[in-house]
Amino acid sequence: MxxxxxxxxxxxxxxxxxxxxxxxxxxxxxxxxxxxxxxxxxxxxxxxxxxxxxxxxxxxxxxxxxxxxxxxxxxxxxxxxxxxxxxxxxxxxxxxxxxxxxxxxGIFPAVPLLEMTDETWDGVFAVNARGTFLGAREAARRMAGGGVIVNIVSIAGFRGSAPGLAAYVGSKHAARGLTRELALELAPMGIRVLGVAPGYVPTEGNLLAAQAAGFLPEDATPSDLMLPSPIGRGGTPDDIARVVLFCASELSSYMTGSTLLVDGGTMA
Known part of the structure; x- marks a missing residue:
């Protein structure tokens, strides 16, 4: 690259x-x-x-x-x-x-703080924070001549989200902070590190999490998770994918350390 x-x-x-x-x-x-x-x-x-x-x-x-x-x-x-x-x-x-x-x-079990076990907390950080660290480390070790690491963060990495998501919010703040630090450490190797922070996007995983938490019935579909945004529509997985492509390509070649919000204006 x-x-x-x-x-x-x-x-x-x-x-x-x-x-x-x-x-x-x-x-x-x-x-x-x-x-x-x-x-x-x-x-x-x-x-x-x-x-x-x-x-x-x-x-x-x-x-x-x-x-x-x-x-x-x-x-x-x-x-x-x-x-x-x-x-x-x-x-x-x-x-x-x-x-x-x-x-x-990433994982995002919804558990109220007073009911959250050590195992649940550790499990969320193991995937969302440790997983980001491990992926970045193993990628950087093999990126001869440079490369790009993109961390999928969340708007939960900028603010509180909803009751029951303390572990998720904490882990995503960690992922955003790690993005900044890795950008500094890996820049001499020609490796750029960027974060992408989606707003709420309906996916199969989100649907299963909502059903497990009792928020939606078993016959719900991802479209039942659609939430409006200031621009007047909900997000789609491809909305996020296109921004990741931007990060991975030469279009963003003078960027590193930033986390880009892709939230339809939710954080505006």
Whole structure:
């Protein structure tokens, strides 16, 4: 990836990820899957990791069928350092290198503070904060010549969110802070680090969490989670994916350390 002045590049060259190799954690569905599809469309080869291996493999197969390119789906537990390292090594073995890593995997159980166990708190931080750290570390170790790490944060990384989400909000503040620190540490290696902070976007994972918390019936669909925003519509996974593509491409080549709000104006 270029680290110099991109002024002479055409728009097509600026947005292209041709020749880039990417890993997306939690990529089997929802935001991660949408991100993988946009990166592939821009020319990247992708490895999709997910705690549910069957979802990762299905997403990779769908990419191969739609775009006629090779994609890889693997089991990935972002809270386990050996699993993260194995996914990074698999990407290098399959594609010959690693340029883009998207820390997307996250969990968000809703538990009131007075009822939250140590195990629940630790589990959320293990995925949302430790997982971001492990992904960034293993990616940076393999990004010869530079690259981009994109951390999916949340507007919960800027403010309180809702009752029962203390662990989630705390972990996302940690991920946003880690984005800033990693940008400083990895800049000498030619690695940029950016955060993307979605507002509330209906996904399969959000639906399951809402049902588990008793907020929605079992026959609800992601559309039942739609919330209005100041711009007059709810967000979609692809709204987030397009901003991740911007971060991964030369369009953002003079940016690092920032976390971009993608919330339809919710935080305005």
């Amino acid at each position: 270029s680290s110099g002045d991109a002024s002479r590049l055409s728009l097509a060259e600026l947005i292209s990820l041709q020749g880039q190799r990417a890993v997306i954690t939690g990529g089997g569905r929802g935001l991660g899957k949408a991100i993988a599809f946009r990166l592939v469309e821009a020319g990247a080869e992708v490895l999709i990791g997910d705690i549910q291996e069957e979802l990762a493999r299905a997403a990779a197969a769908e990419i191969e069928e739609r775009y006629g390119v090779r994609a890889v789906g693997v089991a990935l537990d972002v809270s386990d350092s050996a699993s993260v390292a194995a996914a990074a090594e698999r990407a290098v073995a399959e594609f010959g290198g690693l340029n883009v890593w998207v820390n997307n995997a």
